[in-house]
Amino acid sequence: MQPILQTKQLCHxxxxxxxxxxxxxxxxxxxxxxxxxxxxxxHTGSGKSTLxxxxxxxxxxxxxxxxxxxxxxxxxxxxxxxxxxxxxxVFQYPEYQLFEETVYKDIAFGPKxxxxxxxxxxxxxxxxxxxxxxxxxxxxxxxxxLSGGQKRRVAIAGVIAMEPEVLxxxxxxxxxxxxxxxxxxxxxxxxQRSKGAAVVMVxxxxxxxxxxxxxxxxxDHGRIFADGSPTEVFARAEELRAIGLxxxxxxxxxxxxxxxxLDLPAVYTTGQAKAxxxxxRGAGTC
Amino acid sequence: MLKDIxxxxxxxxxxxxHRLDPRTKxxxxxxxxxxxxxxxxxxxxxxxxxxxxxAVGLSRIPVKTLMKSLKPLLIVIAITGLLNLFYxxxxxxxxxxxxxxxxxxxxxxxxxxxxxxxLVAGTFxxxxxxxxxxxxxGLELLMGPLKKLRVPVHELSMMxxxxxxxxxxxxxxxxxxxxxxxxxxxxxxxxxxxxxxxxLLPILVPLFISAFRRADELATAMxxxxxxxxxxxxxxxxxxxxxxxxxxxxxxxxxLAGVITLRLLGL
Ligand SMILES: Nc1ncnc2c1ncn2[C@@H]1O[C@H](COP(=O)(O)OP(=O)(O)O)[C@@H](O)[C@H]1O
Ligand SMILES: [Mg+2]
Numbered sequence: 062m063q064p065i066l067q068t069k070q071l072c073h074x075x076x077x078x079x080x081x082x083x084x085x086x087x088x089x090x091x092x093x094x095x096x097x098x099x100x101x102x103x104h105t106g107s108g109k110s111t112l113x114x115x116x117x118x119x120x121x122x123x124x125x126x127x128x129x130x131x132x133x134x135x136x137x138x139x140x141x142x143x144x145x146x147x148x149x150x151v152f153q154y155p156e157y158q159l160f161e162e163t164v165y166k167d168i169a170f171g172p173k174x175x176x177x178x179x180x181x182x183x184x185x186x187x188x189x190x191x192x193x194x195x196x197x198x199x200x201x202x203x204x205x206x207l208s209g210g211q212k213r214r215v216a217i218a219g220v221i222a223m224e225p226e227v228l229x230x231x232x233x234x235x236x237x238x239x240x241x242x243x244x245x246x247x248x249x250x251x252x253q254r255s256k257g258a259a260v261v262m263v264x265x266x267x268x269x270x271x272x273x274x275x276x277x278x279x280x281d282h283g284r285i286f287a288d289g290s291p292t293e294v295f296a297r298a299e300e301l302r303a304i305g306l307x308x309x310x311x312x313x314x315x316x317x318x319x320x321x322x323l324d325l326p327a328v329y330t331t332g333q334a335k336a337x338x339x340x341x342r343g344a345g346t347c
Numbered sequence: 348m349l350k351d352i353x354x355x356x357x358x359x360x361x362x363x364x365h366r367l368d369p370r371t372k373x374x375x376x377x378x379x380x381x382x383x384x385x386x387x388x389x390x391x392x393x394x395x396x397x398x399x400x401x402a403v404g405l406s407r408i409p410v411k412t413l414m415k416s417l418k419p420l421l422i423v424i425a426i427t428g429l430l431n432l433f434y435x436x437x438x439x440x441x442x443x444x445x446x447x448x449x450x451x452x453x454x455x456x457x458x459x460x461x462x463x464x465x466l467v468a469g470t471f472x473x474x475x476x477x478x479x480x481x482x483x484x485g486l487e488l489l490m491g492p493l494k495k496l497r498v499p500v501h502e503l504s505m506m507x508x509x510x511x512x513x514x515x516x517x518x519x520x521x522x523x524x525x526x527x528x529x530x531x532x533x534x535x536x537x538x539x540x541x542x543x544x545x546x547l548l549p550i551l552v553p554l555f556i557s558a559f560r561r562a563d564e565l566a567t568a569m570x571x572x573x574x575x576x577x578x579x580x581x582x583x584x585x586x587x588x589x590x591x592x593x594x595x596x597x598x599x600x601x602x603l604a605g606v607i608t609l610r611l612l613g614l
Pocket of ligand 1: 075076083084085103104105106107108109110111112
């Protein structure tokens with residue numbers, strides 16, 4: 062089946078023709094399948110944000126193409142506008158884009174722009190609020206009176222309410238405490254399960270990404286450095302370290318234990334590690 | 348997008364023009380502008396132009412970049428040129444409808460366009476080769492004597508410095524907010540004036556909130572480091588006048604003297 066989103070030899074150069082010229086993307090070929098949970102990681106400045114801004118037509122490629130459902134996203138104006146709704150993009154620190162008087166109006170901004178009728182907008186606002194785990198009593202509050210974590214959820218709800226086929230989040234957990242991170246990740250998973258949308262999560266934390274995604278894309282200097290399952294990617298631990306990324310600690314510990322000859326599976330989270338160790342104990346080999 | 352505005356942008360470098368004391372450059376700019384407006388004949392324009400060419404050449408700022416900075420003013424330059432072209436009395440070359448073109452008109456238009464372009468180019472050369480910080484430092488030092496008249500020179504220059512410092516930050520922020528709202532389907536390009544004005548709200552509200560937040564944080568940070576205004580404050584970079592500063596000033600004054608002499612001679 063055709064991937065929902067695909068880039069072909071995508072290049073982007075900022076400030077072209079000035080002394081500040083900078084190639085942020087260099088011939089990127091990459092695809093997002095329907096309904097998958099994909100992680101993009103890379104150190105700061107590797108081009109992650111630039112890449113995802115191309116995926117909903119906010120940036121125009123300097124060269125190459127972005128295909129949505131097999132069609133060029135810049136084909137015509139109407140299609141480009143459609144693409145913005147079909148591919149929802151949550152920016153880094155999205156709480157700074159809130160502007161309406163009430164939470165309700167802010168979440169309704171996207172659906173209204175889509176031209177939906179009031180009943181449908183209402184349904185979506187309430188549903189989106191539920192996905193991000195906030196109560197309806199907040200709807201009439203000013204978004205500026207909420208806590209930081211709540212603001213972020215409202216902002217994410219504002220994109221979820223457009224019911225995009227692909228939801229892209231740029232470092233959605235940056236600056237939150239561990240409990241807040243886990244809660245937001247759970248919200249995102251709930252949305253994905255319920256709507257069957259593809260979710261792309263950008264992050265610079267291996268731990269966070271590894272625990273959630275099926276496929277991992279690693280970026281370095283505007284190029285795709287690795288693309289595969291977490292196991293495949295983490296097998297290249299040395300190379301990853303060379304480009305300034307580390308694999309999750311527990312994965313590393315298990316890798317070393319395996320190197321010592323112990324028969325252990327590849328794990329990314331402490332939960333998996335615990336299960337693996339208990340399984341071995343059960344088998345009586347420890 | 349917004350980043351492409353080059354107004355007041357600084358291109359770091361190590362050429363002699365970059366290394367001149369900001370005060371020298373500011374004085375030279377004033378001298379240059381006075382010379383430019385004193386100049387009358389081709390000879391004196393030539394002298395001022397030579398000065399500009401020399402400065403640009405030494406600064407290694409690409410001519411293309413400088414030309415680009417003229418672009419926003421193209422309309423003003425064109426209108427001034429056309430007005431001069433059509434409304435100067437003299438020997439008539441061509442006539443159509445209410446317009447007439449005279450020899451004097453062509454010359455006047457040419458010189459006027461040259462003058463404005465050189466004015467803009469010279470000013471931009473200053474901002475291209477001087478960091479905003481150095482520039483405000485220079486202004487503060489030059490205006491130093493005004494302190495005696497109770498003008499809060501230091502505070503003014505600090506305000507200017509902060510404003511300049513935050514221009515790129517705020518343009519970046521604006522860029523990001525615009526993108527974020529576009530991602531939610533905001534449309535800034537269609538509709539009548541009222542609609543378009545309303546469409547700006549989703550940008551302006553977050554922008555102002557973030558600007559106030561930043562101002563607040565900056566004030567706290569400054570207070571934490573015991574900033575309390577200009578009184579008794581010393582500088583990190585003590586300004587020093589070097590040989591090349593005197594040479595540059597001498598050259599500038601020479602230009603001005605030359606242009607004035609030419610004018611007095613009626614050339
Ligand atoms: N608007 C811009 N103008 C010029 N350069 C930019 C702009 N945005 C990003 N860059 C540069 O492009 C590179 C990639 O940036 P970005 O995509 O934001 O990386 P990441 O999100 O992985 O941190 C960086 O080196 C950054 O400095
Ligand atoms: Mg980024």
